[in-house]
Amino acid sequence: MRFSVLLFFLYRILQWAAKHNAAYQNYVGSIHDVKIMIKTADGKRGRLFIFDRGAVRSRSGGKHSYNTAIIWSDAKTGFRVMSSQSDEEQFKAAAAGEMKLDGMAFFAQWFNDGVKLVM
Amino acid sequence: MALINGGHLVGKYLKEIENVDVVFGISGGHLESLLDGFTEYKIRTIDVRHEQAAAMMAHAWSVYTGRPGVCFLTAGPGFTNGLTGIANAYLDNAPLVVLCGRAPLRDDLKGALQEMNQIEVVRPITKWAATCYDIKRIPEYLSIAFRNALLGRPGPVMLELPPDILNIQIEESLVPMPARPNPKYTVHPDEADLKAAAEIINNAKKPLFLGGSGIGFSGCSGPLGKLVEKTGVPFMLLNYGRGELPDNHPLSVMDIGNLGLFFSIARFDVIIAAGLRFNWLLQFGQIIPKTTKIVRIDIDPLEINRNVEATVGLVGDAGSVLGQLVPFVNENDHGEWIQTLKGAGRSVLDNEHRIRETATDPIHPVRLVAQIQKFVGDDAIYIADGGDTQYFGLGFTTRQKAGVVASAAGLLGCLGTGLPFGMAAKLARPDKKVVVLNGDGSFGFNAMEFDTMVRHNIPVVCVINNDCAWGMIKHSQEVSIGKDRLQCSELGVRRYEKMVEGLGGHSEFVTKDEEIIPALERAFASGKPACINVMTDPTVTSPATHLFYQSLKI
Numbered sequence: 001m002r003f004s005v006l007l008f009f010l011y012r013i014l015q016w017a018a019k020h021n022a023a024y025q026n027y028v029g030s031i032h033d034v035k036i037m038i039k040t041a042d043g044k045r046g047r048l049f050i051f052d053r054g055a056v057r058s059r060s061g062g063k064h065s066y067n068t069a070i071i072w073s074d075a076k077t078g079f080r081v082m083s084s085q086s087d088e089e090q091f092k093a094a095a096a097g098e099m100k101l102d103g104m105a106f107f108a109q110w111f112n113d114g115v116k117l118v119m
Numbered sequence: 120m121a122l123i124n125g126g127h128l129v130g131k132y133l134k135e136i137e138n139v140d141v142v143f144g145i146s147g148g149h150l151e152s153l154l155d156g157f158t159e160y161k162i163r164t165i166d167v168r169h170e171q172a173a174a175m176m177a178h179a180w181s182v183y184t185g186r187p188g189v190c191f192l193t194a195g196p197g198f199t200n201g202l203t204g205i206a207n208a209y210l211d212n213a214p215l216v217v218l219c220g221r222a223p224l225r226d227d228l229k230g231a232l233q234e235m236n237q238i239e240v241v242r243p244i245t246k247w248a249a250t251c252y253d254i255k256r257i258p259e260y261l262s263i264a265f266r267n268a269l270l271g272r273p274g275p276v277m278l279e280l281p282p283d284i285l286n287i288q289i290e291e292s293l294v295p296m297p298a299r300p301n302p303k304y305t306v307h308p309d310e311a312d313l314k315a316a317a318e319i320i321n322n323a324k325k326p327l328f329l330g331g332s333g334i335g336f337s338g339c340s341g342p343l344g345k346l347v348e349k350t351g352v353p354f355m356l357l358n359y360g361r362g363e364l365p366d367n368h369p370l371s372v373m374d375i376g377n378l379g380l381f382f383s384i385a386r387f388d389v390i391i392a393a394g395l396r397f398n399w400l401l402q403f404g405q406i407i408p409k410t411t412k413i414v415r416i417d418i419d420p421l422e423i424n425r426n427v428e429a430t431v432g433l434v435g436d437a438g439s440v441l442g443q444l445v446p447f448v449n450e451n452d453h454g455e456w457i458q459t460l461k462g463a464g465r466s467v468l469d470n471e472h473r474i475r476e477t478a479t480d481p482i483h484p485v486r487l488v489a490q491i492q493k494f495v496g497d498d499a500i501y502i503a504d505g506g507d508t509q510y511f512g513l514g515f516t517t518r519q520k521a522g523v524v525a526s527a528a529g530l531l532g533c534l535g536t537g538l539p540f541g542m543a544a545k546l547a548r549p550d551k552k553v554v555v556l557n558g559d560g561s562f563g564f565n566a567m568e569f570d571t572m573v574r575h576n577i578p579v580v581c582v583i584n585n586d587c588a589w590g591m592i593k594h595s596q597e598v599s600i601g602k603d604r605l606q607c608s609e610l611g612v613r614r615y616e617k618m619v620e621g622l623g624g625h626s627e628f629v630t631k632d633e634e635i636i637p638a639l640e641r642a643f644a645s646g647k648p649a650c651i652n653v654m655t656d657p658t659v660t661s662p663a664t665h666l667f668y669q670s671l672k673i
């Protein structure tokens with residue numbers, strides 16, 4: 001539950017930033033139709049973030065098609081690491097196999113760097 | 120009394136002083152005496168179909184042999200055609216010696232055939248460029264050219280040889296050859312700096328050794344092996360340094376790939392960077408935190424603090440410096456850190472690892488690379504040429520020095536280098552299998568070199584990763600200007616292998632996963648230069664595309 005709420009708030013923050021934060025507007029402004037999924041490995045929880053020419057849209061659920069997915073072993077781990085906003089924690093999670101990337105891995109880094117711009 | 124002409128003097132110097140066995144180029148009227156000099160002194164000539172390929176082959180010869188490569192260009196268009204290859208060698212710091220014809224001196228300013236100021240054109244992309252005006256000084260000028268190419272940071276040089284000196288004769292005893300050069304003029308770091316670097320390495324908890332082309336040109340597998348094995352520091356070798364120690368070395372973390380490196384780079388507390396520039400491919404070092412301690416080893420002192428400030432800088436030939444560093448470092452074990460690093464790399468590359476094991480229709484380029492590797496093995500030389508294709512090709516593993524080269528991934532981003540590099544690799548190491556993984560776009564630049572391969576019996580196997588597009592540009596445009604506005608980025612289905620067949624090579628056309636390995640078997644068994652045209656998934660985009668796209672975003 002906390003994982004899903006976190007993803008929803010993240011969506012709202014990015015949506016707001018895409019309208020009001022000049023640095024983030026520039027960051028996402030020229031990207032066409034890139035879909036980034038953050039979800040649990042079982043796909044039961046997740047959220048799709050859609051970036052298209054400066055707009056950020058989102059859909060709840062972990063079953064949508066995507067360009068890149070950040071996949072957490074479970075919701076608890078996903079919440080713990082994402083809410084820490086720590087690259088070190090994310091690295092440790094990857095090293096332990098608790099976080100994996102699927103699809104276009106570059107966009108995961110792009111997404112995370114964008115989040116850092118607004119946090 | 121024995122007379123010798125200028126062209127023969129060049130051949131004599133190359134053979135007797137520099138031990139040059141093979142040169143690359145295209146014939147031309149201005150070079151006739153020079154060509155005869157190659158015959159006289161039994162220097163093998165590989166005559167290509169475009170001079171850029173000659174320069175690229177000579178560049179690659181230096182990579183695969185550790186000795187300077189020599190190309191010859193005729194005046195005017197021969198020279199201008201070679202410029203791309205010279206520029207590429209300049210940005211890659213490769214010791215390339217260009218021998219270039221020119222219009223006769225006696226006709227200067229009269230409108231002679233192919234009269235142009237070649238020296239001023241080439242000067243910004245060479246370490247040294249000059250014209251020889253006196254037949255007696257040909258050996259001296261050649262000696263200067265080779266010294267400039269090799270000493271310090273290597274690079275290309277050009278010596279212009281007018282027919283006024285190539286085509287005249289002189290009493291041979293009046294032109295003594297210089298002594299055989301044996302340059303050992305190395306710069307050494309201070310002992311205090313060596314100790315400071317060793318202290319940083321000895322106290323490191325999460326270190327990485329990153330080696331670049333300077334490792335390869337130094338040929339320093341001995342001292343490099345001693346350093347990493349004593350300190351237990353994990354290593355990645357990039358560019359022409361790849362394979363100086365084998366990818367399957369216990370301390371190698373090559374398997375985390377570029378993605379794993381980028382993902383992990385902020386986690387290292389110490390980075391030992393040797394013979395490696397922090398250029399755009401490493402995002403100018405901006406991805407390295409200020410807290411990371413950097414031990415920088417480079418032959419060029421100007422490189423030490425370029426883009427990233429070094430904690431300690433050690434100037435000198437990489438092998439020499441590493442050898443001096445070994446006595447000061449402690450024995451250590453970073454096994455746990457290496458496992459953590461590899462674990463993170465596995466998670467980041469999880470998708471690619473699964474693709475490697477899975478047959479798909481259409482064929483995924485990562486799967487294509489895995490199948491080639493499965494058949495050819497790691498005791499081979501791989502070259503990747505293209506945009507997305509170079510990223511996929513870096514997934515090959517090797518235990519050959521410079522065994523995996525993304526020839527188009529240098530600073531010039533020079534597409535078309537794959538086939539010339541492949542030819543040079545096969546000539547330098549004829550007992551090894553050589554595979555060029557070519558993008559379909561980049562294949563077009565030097566495709567006629569299959570004629571060269573057939574004439575000279577250079578059996579390279581070229582696998583075209585055919586996505587019917589300039590893939591990196593197309594996928595960048597899809598993200599930036601939209602799929603409905605693609606411009607100049609699509610190529611279409613083309614039967615490139617039929618062209619190769621027409622030139623006398625072996626050809627294969629592959630559309631299904633199960634056809635890949637049988638096609639490779641037939642290609643290698645043919646003993647001919649071979650082209651395997653593999654239709655791959657045109658929707659696949661490599662991470663390199665987005666690095667490229669982001670680097671140009673203002």
